[in-house]
Amino acid sequence: MEHIAALLLLVSCSQDLSGCREVEPPVALFEAYEDCQATLPGTLRSLAPQNPRLFGKCLEVDPALEDDYDQLVWNVRADGTLEAELKVSHMVAVVGKPGQVPER
Known part of the structure; x- marks a missing residue:
């Protein structure tokens, strides 16, 4: 299986940058x-x-996180700079009874 090394993100905005979309x-x-x-x-x-x-x-x-990325977060700044990153959300499962606060 081939791995993915890069993702190309394109964002189009209104003239005043008030509305943007992928x-x-x-x-x-x-x-x-x-x-x-x-x-x-x-x-x-x-x-x-x-x-x-x-x-x-x-x-x-x-490549180690290729299958774990679950968010693409981007923003176009007022100066026209596109900021973007791929993120991995780490969910932590806590096992216990409902209403019980886990010990730290």
Whole structure:
């Protein structure tokens, strides 16, 4: 099975950046981060006519966590900078009786 090394995130915004949404790229997953970086400029150029305020970013994927990522968090700052990261939510299960507070 091939591993994923990078994810291409594209975000299109209104002119004043008050409303933004994710845009599906032609290719979203890459086996090498460098391949994602090389694809990014052409992808932005090809989609710019339909998305005048388009931002893109390649996010590195840790192969050890590839199946554990469950959140993609992004924000477009007022200066037009796209910030994004993949996150893993760690859920902790506590076994006990209902209403019982676990000891620390």
